[in-house]
Amino acid sequence: MKSFFDAIGNLFKKPVTTEFPVQQTYIPDDYRGLIVFEESLCIWCRKCEMACPPGAIVFSQDIETGKQEYHYSPYVCIYCKECVRACPAPGALLQSSEPGHPGLKEENLNNGWNKLFDESLESRAAYAAEKKRKQAEQKAATDKAKAEAAAEAAKQNPEQPIE
Amino acid sequence: MATQYNIPVGAQHIALLEPLHFKFTTENEKIMKAEANVGYVHRGIEQACCSKFKFRQVSFVVGRVCGLCSISHTTCYSQVAEKLMQLDISKKAKYLRMLVIELDRIHSHLLCLSHVAENSGFEALFMKTMAYREFSMELLEAVCGNRIQYDFSIVGGVTRDLRPDVAKMVLEKLKIFKPQLDELVDIYSNNYTLGLKNKGVGVIAKDDVYRLSAVGPFARAAGIPIDVRNETEDTLPWKEAGFEVVTETTGDVYARNLVRLKELYVSMRIIENVINGLPEGDLAVDFKGFPSGEAINRLEAPRGELFYYAKGNKTQILERLKIKAPTFSNVAAMVHGFHDNEYASAPAIIGSYDPCLSCTSR
16 A cells, blocks of 8 residues: 555656756766877886787887887777876876767778787887897998908008017 | 476576576476576686786786676785785775775665566566666766776775765765665565565575575575675775674575665665775785785675685786686575476576676686
8 A cells, every 4th residue: 555655656756867968967077088198208118008908009110210109999998097007107198087989880990900909019020120130230240340450450560479 | 297398598588687598397387497507608708817818907807707796806806816926905905995895786786686676577666776776886987987897906906096075975875875775675575566476485495505505695595694704804804894794584585685685784884984984005005026826715796705716827927717606606506496486486586596697607
């Protein structure tokens, strides 16, 4: 009987639902959102890339100049802020309260990001190999120059007294 | 002997939240035998944790094992990794972990209760419970920054501090929730039609629960005071925060509802105590090195005892991680509980078990 009167009474209560587009739902102001990168403050240590659990951050490297470039996929990111905690340069990475956007099919999110990720790793390996090759070349050149200089010196004063 | 019929329920069924397959053998609408298959959501998370992810990243991976008890998995892994690293975390981090675990328990228990009401055919109570549950989701969003995947615990501490305005908001919302919970207790215990569907249904005797080693609210409803929060104090100071074990005696769907409802009062008390007595300290400790040796850890998830085993080999990647979820312990008792019940009450019984298959098959 009590539940019957409760049911009648409920007809005159105001609804528990909110009128969504008119009345906004509750969003906290430190909502976990997208990661923001500040290039001028970055020290290029790649600690964020190593810490990121899903692999949403990757650095590619130019083979000629060695300049690194930051890539971030907001669709792979889980907004865990692990990169921000790992970052030794204050201000280089920050978490905003802007929520992630839904991805579109045309953007080729999964395959595109995987391809970019692999290419970035390859570019770094290529830069490292190139650097090694250049160093070896330089070393060979300096060795050759040294040997030539020694030979020249030996030619100029051929009689070295041997004791 | 009457004709026996085999009735399959699941893997996709209207009464189930997650893929779970039951095969009932019925005789004149009475369930004589039940078989369960729980392995539909296997994702290979344990293998991924031991091959692909570094040990600091694993706490985010195990959070994805289950959406409902995400914080329990994350915290349990963080604690087992801290045991491997021999870290001492600050008291503040422990208190904040307790806060989020209890908030999570409120939302998980209310979800289960609403699900029982729906499966018993009481749609209006389902709506009401879900409407009352919304406050806990908002609080979790305010405390952790996310509604579902909290990512709150990391190895060495927690990720976010509790802001004073959020703490005030938590206390205010709990004050609003208390009369609502009284109302829910009144409906779940005194409503005549719900009582017809719940009282004396799905009974499991105390001896059977003990013999089949069930855990969580399932075992407590039958009168066994088994609760990890009651047993160990080495990882989180539960007793200090005002924990008390809740038990019922009858072991039916009704008793399981009441255990869950009464645990909400305990959870609310713990949250209030944690916020009022939050100590000062660091959020997370910095550490270097890699895990080595073996460790186990237990934690009371909303559904029962969660168990983690980890083995490190002085590298970034763990050698072995074993997760034993509470539902896995309960499967034997779950199957036993259907015996001699009407087939029509099977959905309500399944709801009252609160099975979490994502945890069980990982």
